[in-house]
Amino acid sequence: MLHEIAPYQYHIEFKTEDPAPDDFLCLFQDGKILARETEELSLPTAAEMEPYLTGLSLDAPLFTTAPGGRYTFFCSIDTRNFFGIPGVSVNAPEGFYYRPTRELRMVTPQHIVYGAMMATQLNLWYVTHAYCGKCGKRNGHSGKERALVCPDCGNVIYPQISPSVIIGIKNGNKLLCTQYNPMHNPGARMPHPAKRSYALVAGYIESGETPEDAVRRETMEEVGIRVKNLRYYKSQPWPFSSSLLLGYTCEVDGDDTITLEEDELSLAEWVEREDLPDRSRDISLTSEIMETFRTGKW
Ligand SMILES: [Zn+2]
Numbered sequence: 001m002l003h004e005i006a007p008y009q010y011h012i013e014f015k016t017e018d019p020a021p022d023d024f025l026c027l028f029q030d031g032k033i034l035a036r037e038t039e040e041l042s043l044p045t046a047a048e049m050e051p052y053l054t055g056l057s058l059d060a061p062l063f064t065t066a067p068g069g070r071y072t073f074f075c076s077i078d079t080r081n082f083f084g085i086p087g088v089s090v091n092a093p094e095g096f097y098y099r100p101t102r103e104l105r106m107v108t109p110q111h112i113v114y115g116a117m118m119a120t121q122l123n124l125w126y127v128t129h130a131y132c133g134k135c136g137k138r139n140g141h142s143g144k145e146r147a148l149v150c151p152d153c154g155n156v157i158y159p160q161i162s163p164s165v166i167i168g169i170k171n172g173n174k175l176l177c178t179q180y181n182p183m184h185n186p187g188a189r190m191p192h193p194a195k196r197s198y199a200l201v202a203g204y205i206e207s208g209e210t211p212e213d214a215v216r217r218e219t220m221e222e223v224g225i226r227v228k229n230l231r232y233y234k235s236q237p238w239p240f241s242s243s244l245l246l247g248y249t250c251e252v253d254g255d256d257t258i259t260l261e262e263d264e265l266s267l268a269e270w271v272e273r274e275d276l277p278d279r280s281r282d283i284s285l286t287s288e289i290m291e292t293f294r295t296g297k298w
Helices: 044-052 102-107 110-127 210-224 286-294
Strands: 022-026 032-034 072-077 080-082 095-100 163-169 174-178 199-206 227-239 241-253 265-272
Touching: 022 032, 022 044, 022 110, 032 102, 032 110, 072 110, 080 110, 095 102, 110 227, 163 210, 163 227, 163 286, 174 210, 174 286, 199 210, 210 227, 210 241, 210 265, 227 286, 241 286
Parallel strands: 022 080, 163 241
Antiparallel strands: 032 095, 072 080, 163 174, 163 199, 174 265, 227 241
């Protein structure tokens, strides 16, 4: 999975130091990250970007109160740090371009992609919390921990993670597979199951729910099915949606008739184990759960 980057190690412990010359500098523009024009992901270093930052004069507290000089520490992979300057972007220097982060799940090296995606998630949190949600003033960095603080009312804001459940539902030799609504096209000819880009029933955990409550509610809402024998499988931090995914497997309980929630899904169907697509190369928890079923592990 995406976060499984051994022998490299991911670190998120808060730091206030300045970037070293060869630390990565993650700069963003419209959901894209500045990267070298190479197939593999290659990020600019702090030293490389220094000349392009000298002309910037910014008075935003996100910039002036950053503990690492003007830089904000995001995370490290081993001893290599990923820094950024939330809210600031520069024109791409020659040899670089702004690369859509959504395409990074298909790109190597995986440990750099993981660091870059966690930087993307944190950068998004910083820029969407530049103002206090309580009184509307501009937030600054805490300096003591990874938090933003309103200088006016003292409101403290910590990075947000949205817990979600990913649910593998088994019915004998079949697995319940779905497709999301944006692909909804009733007139289109469906490819063979082995070629379809399936998802699993999934959804955010609501206030006051346990993950198991969310599994039961989401399966009822999305496909109208009752489930039993819930088992926790594994978790996965998923920076593409700032989520923490909790994977569950379970079995249909009683009637297996699917009632599709059409606002969210375009398709839900029972797929025979032998007809499932090979997803062994994908990096998502969804794919891993589908693979464990396809290869007969549950
Ligand atoms: Zn405030």
